[in-house]
Amino acid sequence: MPLLTTRAPAKINLTLHVLGRRPGDGYHVLESLVAFAGVGDALTLDPGPELSLSVSGPTAGPAGPTGDNLVVRAARHLAEALPDLRLGAFDLVKRLPVAAGIGGGSSDAAAALRLLAELNGLPFDHPAVVAAARATGADVPVCLDPRARMMRGAGEEIGPALGMQPFPAVLINPGVPVPTAPVFKALGLRVGDRLNGAPHPGIGPGSGVEALVAAIGPARNDLEAPALTVAPAIGTALAALRTQAGCRLARMSGSGATVFAVFADRHSASRAARAIGSTQPTWWTVATYLR
Known part of the structure; x- marks a missing residue:
């Protein structure tokens, strides 16, 4: 099967209101208008029997060890939910700055889930895909379909795409x-x-x-x-x-x-x-x- 590729665009919080910290889990409750940029990382999936990740690019060093990368975490969460999931070797080209407030790692993880969904014939909104996104990180669900929309709660409430003009x-x-x-x-x-x-x-x-x-x-x-x-x-x-x-x-x-x-x-x-x-x-x- 040929390589599968996708972009992992930078996520920009055009607004970010903090409403408070909810009792119980202590998460901060947010309300944010999110948009996505024309710049980002690039991710490729070479289908195969084993899950692996290689990272290159100008910000590969600050991205940290591959074993702890959100791409791998997201793939593992999805594989745990779907034992017959087809996997493969990911190649990530890091161009976005790290720890920068633009969701680079979260967008990478969402890109990995999109590629795995494509490989396995799953829609992006498949319950297991969405659950894997939530388990990986608060910003991952909004990056699954990177179009401008509202994000609320601790990232779990995703509004419809707003269709804003670029x-x-x-x-x-x-x-x-x-x-x-x-x-x-x-x-x-x-x-x-x-x-x-x-x-x-x-x-x-x-x-x-x-x-x-x-x-x-x-x-x-x-x-x-x-x-x-x-x-x-x-x-x-x-x-x-x-x-x-x-x-x-x-x-x-x-x-x-x-x-x-x-x-x-x-x-x-x-x-x-x-x-x-x-x-x-x-x-x-x-x-x-x-x-």
């Missing part, structure tokens, strides 16, 4: 890995606590860039302030974006350190990425589309 953006990672746990610790919520903030705005299907900016402008990322105490470089990257011509909105994604800006048009986004890249050559800076 819109130009610039992504920046200032080269500072930011693990999620210290950011949530800095937020300081105890189990049972709730955050009182304005409710999340409604997002209409098929929104263009103007309608999107108008809708999410009053929203927020509740992890941005605590992340700034962990990695002040996030503020420097945001400031660089906000000074660029055509920038309509700049915000942090996830728990950082990646930030993004929505631009009026692709030419403005490309110019901004070139300008920032020339002054900050060590940053990961890319102009792309979100959808």
Whole structure:
């Protein structure tokens, strides 16, 4: 059988409201509008009798040992649910920065589940596939079908695809890995606590860039302030974006350190990425589309 291939796009939290920490499991309850970028990792599956993983690419080193990679974890969870599952050798090309707030590992895991589903003739929404995604990580389910949608709860509540028009953006990672746990610790919520903030705005299907900016402008990322105490470089990257011509909105994604800006048009986004890249050559800076 020929190789199966797919992309694992960066996941961008256009908004991220933290509603509180629920009793019992202590998970933070979120409400987030998620979109996916035109940049990402690449994953290939060579069908065969044994599960394996090789990792290459510019960010392969920081991705960590292959035995603990989320690609392998996701495949094992699915194989446990479906003992006759056909497996094979995965080859992952890592291009996205690691511990960056853009769901690189989660998107890789979701890509692995899509390839295994394709190999085994399963739909992406097969109960075993969805269960394996949930068991692998909170952000994996929303990455199974990477299109803009709302994500709620601890990642288990996935809304329908919104069909938003692709819109130009610039992504920046200032080269500072930011693990999620210290950011949530800095937020300081105890189990049972709730955050009182304005409710999340409604997002209409098929929104263009103007309608999107108008809708999410009053929203927020509740992890941005605590992340700034962990990695002040996030503020420097945001400031660089906000000074660029055509920038309509700049915000942090996830728990950082990646930030993004929505631009009026692709030419403005490309110019901004070139300008920032020339002054900050060590940053990961890319102009792309979100959808």
